[in-house]
Each structure stands twice: as structure tokens, then as C-alpha cells.
Amino acid sequence: MSAETPRFLKACRGETVDRAPVWMMRQAGRYLDEYRAVREKAGSFLDLCRTPDLCVEVTMQPIRRFAFDASIVFSDIMIPADAMGAEVSFVPGKGPVIGNPIRDAAGVDALISPEPEAACPYVFETIRLLRIELGETPLIGFVAAPWTLYCYMVEGGGSKNYEEAMTMLHGNPELAQRLLEKIVEYGAKHAIAEIKAGAQVLQLFDTWAVLLSHADYLRFALPAVNEVFRRVRAAVGPDVPFIYFAKGTSGVLPYLNQVECDVLSIDWQLDIARARQELGDDVVLQGNLDPLALLAGPKPTAEHTQRILDAAGGQKHVMNLGHGILPKTPIASVEALCETVRNWKA
Amino acid sequence: MSAETPRFLKACRGETVDRAPVWMMRQAGRYLDEYRAVREKAGSFLDLCRTPDLCVEVTMQPIRRFAFDASIVFSDIMIPADAMGAEVSFVPGKGPVIGNPIRDAAGVDALISPEPEAACPYVFETIRLLRIELGETPLIGFVAAPWTLYCYMVEGGGSKNYEEAMTMLHGNPELAQRLLEKIVEYGAKHAIAEIKAGAQVLQLFDTWAVLLSHADYLRFALPAVNEVFRRVRAAVGPDVPFIYFAKGTSGVLPYLNQVECDVLSIDWQLDIARARQELGDDVVLQGNLDPLALLAGPKPTAEHTQRILDAAGGQKHVMNLGHGILPKTPIASVEALCETVRNWKA
Numbered sequence: 065m066s067a068e069t070p071r072f073l074k075a076c077r078g079e080t081v082d083r084a085p086v087w088m089m090r091q092a093g094r095y096l097d098e099y100r101a102v103r104e105k106a107g108s109f110l111d112l113c114r115t116p117d118l119c120v121e122v123t124m125q126p127i128r129r130f131a132f133d134a135s136i137v138f139s140d141i142m143i144p145a146d147a148m149g150a151e152v153s154f155v156p157g158k159g160p161v162i163g164n165p166i167r168d169a170a171g172v173d174a175l176i177s178p179e180p181e182a183a184c185p186y187v188f189e190t191i192r193l194l195r196i197e198l199g200e201t202p203l204i205g206f207v208a209a210p211w212t213l214y215c216y217m218v219e220g221g222g223s224k225n226y227e228e229a230m231t232m233l234h235g236n237p238e239l240a241q242r243l244l245e246k247i248v249e250y251g252a253k254h255a256i257a258e259i260k261a262g263a264q265v266l267q268l269f270d271t272w273a274v275l276l277s278h279a280d281y282l283r284f285a286l287p288a289v290n291e292v293f294r295r296v297r298a299a300v301g302p303d304v305p306f307i308y309f310a311k312g313t314s315g316v317l318p319y320l321n322q323v324e325c326d327v328l329s330i331d332w333q334l335d336i337a338r339a340r341q342e343l344g345d346d347v348v349l350q351g352n353l354d355p356l357a358l359l360a361g362p363k364p365t366a367e368h369t370q371r372i373l374d375a376a377g378g379q380k381h382v383m384n385l386g387h388g389i390l391p392k393t394p395i396a397s398v399e400a401l402c403e404t405v406r407n408w409k410a
Numbered sequence: 411m412s413a414e415t416p417r418f419l420k421a422c423r424g425e426t427v428d429r430a431p432v433w434m435m436r437q438a439g440r441y442l443d444e445y446r447a448v449r450e451k452a453g454s455f456l457d458l459c460r461t462p463d464l465c466v467e468v469t470m471q472p473i474r475r476f477a478f479d480a481s482i483v484f485s486d487i488m489i490p491a492d493a494m495g496a497e498v499s500f501v502p503g504k505g506p507v508i509g510n511p512i513r514d515a516a517g518v519d520a521l522i523s524p525e526p527e528a529a530c531p532y533v534f535e536t537i538r539l540l541r542i543e544l545g546e547t548p549l550i551g552f553v554a555a556p557w558t559l560y561c562y563m564v565e566g567g568g569s570k571n572y573e574e575a576m577t578m579l580h581g582n583p584e585l586a587q588r589l590l591e592k593i594v595e596y597g598a599k600h601a602i603a604e605i606k607a608g609a610q611v612l613q614l615f616d617t618w619a620v621l622l623s624h625a626d627y628l629r630f631a632l633p634a635v636n637e638v639f640r641r642v643r644a645a646v647g648p649d650v651p652f653i654y655f656a657k658g659t660s661g662v663l664p665y666l667n668q669v670e671c672d673v674l675s676i677d678w679q680l681d682i683a684r685a686r687q688e689l690g691d692d693v694v695l696q697g698n699l700d701p702l703a704l705l706a707g708p709k710p711t712a713e714h715t716q717r718i719l720d721a722a723g724g725q726k727h728v729m730n731l732g733h734g735i736l737p738k739t740p741i742a743s744v745e746a747l748c749e750t751v752r753n754w755k756a
Contacts, residue, residue, distance in 0.1 A: 331661075
């Protein structure tokens with residue numbers, strides 16, 4: 065076993081690295097034949113999430129194929145909602161559905177905050193198995209940011225405008241706040257359990273931050289994110305890096321320094337050089353390749369990757385996409401991404 | 411007839427006004443009973459767009475009910491695509507569909523650039539009738555920004571990720587550029603014809619700018635917008651204000667000063683005070699009320715409206731939503747918006 069700290073962990077901590085580490089959001093996914101093969105034999109998507117051996121297998125697939133610098137445990141942001149008492153299912157072609165959308169005080173009060181190891185032992189068993197399997201490759205655990213999980217729980221699933229979620233926020237902000245607090249409570253416990261099981265980094269996903277005005281982002285979403293990070297930090301100590309991913313947060317860019325994390329993962333619209341300028345030299349940035357560029361093949365992928373590496377400058381940067389990889393992505397594009405990262409010189 | 415210039419035109423030109431003018435994107439729409447009644451008797455949505463008497467009626471409905479400071483001709487951003495030879499239809503619950511998505515050189519070359527008055531006379535007839543009907547209320551004409559129309563034409567309709575549109579952009583940028591140029595050519599002619607028929611202001615809608623990285627926005631979307639504005643300016647002279655609306659462009663905020671328009675219409679995420687700070691005192695800003703706040707009723711609508719009016723400060727501001735009004739919006743919310751604007755004091 066090498067004594068060298070993996071470059072992904074070094075980069076997350078802002079230490080000097082030989083090159084930017086690279087991994088991809090949703091790297092265990094449908095663009096891989098071997099993932100689809102496991103997915104088919106697993107039964108439902110939830111069955112897959114609940115079977116540690118299969119979760120380990122699909123988590124390892126992209127590591128074996130591309131030797132990414134980081135691994136992320138295969139699970140789903142809806143698993144904590146399920147643990148809290150939301151009736152979660154996954155409808156093929158539609159995504160997550162909540163059978164009992166949370167839209168009133170009774171619904172909020174009925175949510176529970178169980179012990180994560182009792183409620184969803186398969187997540188933590190997967191992590192324990194992965195740490196053995198992965199060797200030197202660091203493992204990321206994750207939860208949804210509270211606002212994003214709130215959106216699914218109130219709306220009852222994915223949506224274009226999240227009209228129910230937004231109407232509760234605007235019409236009954238006290239109730240919205242209570243639901244956010246419940247999500248913070250269980251979410252922090254879930255994240256702590258992931259780290260105690262062996263996850264070395266924590267990422268929060270805040271996909272639906274994009275729905276909020278800057279004022280509502282600062283009032284509702286950001287404090288909830290920080291409350292999760294504070295609780296986890298208090299439980300796990302200073303050594304675990306925290307990553308915050310949000311989509312469409314260029315509108316709140318000047319406030320992102322207030323997120324109490326080590327790494328800010330940015331979408332593909334923002335110029336990473338401008339993010340650096342706005343946020344200062346201390347922050348580590350993750351991203352921000354356009355996932356659609358990969359669809360067009362290896363040549364545009366390499367060009368876009370090169371541009372981002374040049375703009376980011378090789379340090380305090382984790383190469384990644386600006387959002388999850390798309391199912392139709394050619395393998396050759398992922399190879400081009402990895403090769404460009406590995407060949408890049410300052 | 412009063413000699414006083416309407417406050418909407420004064421505000422668009424950056425002149426001092428007694429209060430911010432107010433109108434709403436998609437103000438002629440499904441949230442109004444009287445619109446739904448016309449829509450039902452009209453046949454298809456395209457039939458409605460092609461019948462000047464009905465277009466005049468639905469354009470006038472929100473003016474009669476709320477006395478907005480501006481009117482926008484009822485039409486659709488897909489009408490120019492139809493004029494260019496795309497097979498446009500509207501599928502209820504799904505939106506626009508293009509029967510012959512434009513995905514290769516033959517498709518691009520087959521597009522035509524007819525005389526607008528010959529291709530879609532109903533648009534210009536509607537405008538001529540409206541100018542009589544409207545009296546002092548100014549009339550806005552519009553077209554889609556080239557990039558946004560490109561998205562629909564290549565994709566074949568609305569989409570989550572616009573994978574076909576983005577794949578052509580990344581994989582064959584020369585062809586993408588040729589298609590954008592064709593859209594610029596007809597779009598500018600269409601806009602000029604709207605103004606010659608009587609539209610007093612031009613608004614470009616760039617909803618799908620949000621899909622682009624800052625680099626691609628600067629390379630493809632922004633130059634195409636400016637090319638339309640330049641051609642129209644050359645044809646109609648200096649007196650017609652130009653408005654540019656884009657959604658999710660906070661990521662390119664520092665570059666929006668490069669848009670050759672008089673008014674920048676911003677989405678609801680961005681802090682309007684920050685937009686002012688970043689873009690300078692000369693620009694007129696339009697927006698940026700969260701359309702979801704209106705769903706929650708008059709009280710949150712009034713609060714959000716008040717906050718924006720306070721932040722914008724009453725001058726060089728056109729009060730509007732950050733995106734189109736939603737079909738489920740209560741009338742009382744629109745009334746609260748208007749009342750708050752009319753009662754606002756600096």
C-alpha cells in the first residue's frame with residue numbers, strides 16, 4: 065500500500081497535485097453496457113440500490129474501465145426520502161415518484177428520522193465492501209442538498225416548474241422551513257453514517273437550486289446546506305472534504321463563498337476562470353465540462369476539456385462534468401476526456 | 411390624443427418616468443378565462459395564430475382587465491420557422507413539434523427566406539388592427555433569438571437536454587452556424603415587417619441560451635442576436651427600443667452589456683440590484699419577478715414585487731416576470747402585482 069495521498073484527496077484539500085484529478089458525475093450509469101446488463105438483471109432500480117453486491121459492481125465498472133481518480137458510491141438521492149417515510153418508487157422513463165407527496169403539516173410531522181444503519185443498511189454495507197474493493201481510489205458518499213430533496217418530496221417527483229414545491233415555499237414558508245429542517249436532520253445523519261462506513265469525501269447535490277430567486281436561495285437553500293455541513297463536520301472532524309454541486313447557480317455566484325465546503329462543483333455555463341476570479345484563490349473548483357459536448361464525440365470532448373483545463377490552470381481543480389453524464393454518451397468521448405486530462409501540461 | 415409619450419416607451423429609452431411600467435410575458439394566456447374561451451373556439455393553436463381578429467381579441471384581453479403599460483402581439487416564436495419551411499404543429503400538452511427536424515446540410519439548404527408579408531400576412535394584419543384598437547398603449551413585436559429557434563428546429567420540438575441541437579453544435583459547428591445565419595436572415599426580416607406594420611418595440615426571446623457554456627454563448631448565440639438587432643436597426647432607425655430576454659444567463663452576466671439592445675430582461679434568479687451593479691447605470695432592466703410567487707397568491711406576489719421595485723429603484727426598470735406567467739396563476743395575484751407597482755413610492 066502506497067503512502068502517497070491520492071491526488072483527488074489532495075486536490076480537494078487544495079494541496080499541490082501532479083495533474084487535476086478526474087471523475088464524472090453519474091459515472092456508474094446507462095452509457096455503460098456493463099451497467100445496463102446489471103440493471104436488467106437487478107429487477108427495479110430500487111432493488112439495485114438495495115443490493116450491496118450489485119451496487120459495488122456498478123460502482124467499480126467505471127473505475128475498471130477508465131481508472132478515474134475518484135469513485136462515488138452507487139445509490140440514489142431519494143434513498144433518504146424513503147428512509148424518512150416518503151413512498152419512493154422509480155417509474156421507468158419518468159424517474160422518482162413519491163406516492164404521498166408532503167404538502168401539509170400532517171405530512172411533515174409524519175416524517176421520521178431513523179438510524180440510517182437500521183433504515184437503509186445496504187448503503188453502508190456497499191460502502192464497507194467498496195473500501196476493500198477500491199484499494200487506493202478514494203470513495204465519495206453523497207446526499208441531496210435539503211432544498212433539492214424538498215422539491216421532490218413536495219412535488220411528488222420530477223417536474224418542469226415544481227409548482228407545488230414553490231407554492232408551499234412562497235405560500236407557507238414556515239411549513240417549508242420545517243420540512244427543510246426535517247430533511248437536514250436525517251440528511252446529516254445519513255451523510256455521517258456514510259463517512260463512518262468508509263466514505264472519504266462528501267458531496268451534496270443541489271440540482272434544483274436553479275429554481276430559486278437569489279433572495280430565496282439565501283433564505284432557504286444555503287442555510288440548510290450549511291446546517292448539514294456543520295453537523296457532519298462536528299461528527300467527522302476536519303479531514304473529510306465536502307463538495308457542493310449546484311446547477312444554475314451563476315445567479316448566486318457572489319454568495320457561493322458562503323457555502324461551508326472545500327470544493328464547489330459548478331455547472332457548464334459558467335466560465336471557470338470567472339468563478340475563480342469571483343470566488344478567490346482559496347476555493348477548489350470542480351467541473352465544468354458540458355455533458356452535451358461528449359455526445360458529439362471524442363474531438364469536441366477533447367477540445368472542451370482542454371479549454372477548461374487551460375482556464376483552471378491545473379491546481380485547485382477537479383476535472384468533472386457540469387452535470388451528470390448522459391445515457392447516449394459514446395465511450396470514446398469518456399476516453400478522450402481522460403486522455404486529455406492525463407496529457408495536459410501547464 | 412395625449413402628446414405624452416407612454417411611460418413604457420420612456421422607460422425603454424432610459425427617460426425619467428413617474429413609476430416603473432408593468433407588463434407580463436405571456437400576458438395573453440391560459441390563466442385568463444376569456445383566453446381559454448377564445449382558444450376553444452379557435453380550433454388549433456396555429457389556427458388561432460393565423461386569425462387576426464382572434465389574435466387582436468386575446469392581445470387586448472389582459473390590457474382591458476389589468477391596463478398594463480404595454481401590449482405584445484399575440485403570435486408564436488415558431489411562426490417564423492413555419493415561414494422558413496419547417497413543418498410546425500402544436501401538440502396539446504407537448505408544445506411545438508417540427509415534422510422535419512433540420513439535422514443535415516440538405517435540411518439547412520432547403521430552408522427558405524420568403525417575404526414575411528407574403529408568408530404570414532396574419533401577423534402583420536394583427537399588428538395593424540391592434541394599433542387602432544390599442545390607442546395609447548404601446549405594442550411590442552417579437553421573434554425568437556436565433557439560438558432558441560435553432561434549438562427547436564434541430565431538436566424537432568421541446569426537450570429536456572436538446573441533445574440533437576447540442577450534438578450538431580458541438581459536432582458540426584459550421585453547419586450550426588449556417589443554420590443560425592438562415593434564422594438570422596428571416597428573423598430580421600420578420601421583425602422589420604412587424605415594426606413596419608406598427609410594432610413600437612422589439613423583444614427577442616432567448617429561452618435556450620441557458621443550455622450553452624459561456625464560450626459557446628459568446629461564439630454562437632450572442633453574435634446571432636446582435637446580427638438581428640443590427641439588421642433591424644439599419645432598417646427602422648434609432649427610435650424603436652430593443653429588448654433582449656434570456657433565461658438562465660447569469661453565467662454570462664458580465665457579457666450581457668455586449669448585447670446591442672436598450673433593455674435587458676432578466677430571469678428571476680438574479681438579484682436585479684446586482685445586475686445593475688454589474689451592467690452599469692445606463693442599461694434599462696426588465697423583470698424579474700418569480701412567476702411561481704404568483705401561484706402562491708396575492709400576498710407573496712405583493713411582497714416579491716415590492717422587493718424588486720425597491721431593488722430596482724423606480725427608474726430604468728420595466729416591471730415584469732422573470733419568465734412567462736403560468737396557466738394556474740390566480741387573477742388576484744396579477745391584480746396584486748399591478749397594484750403594488752402603481753402604489754410604489756421611491
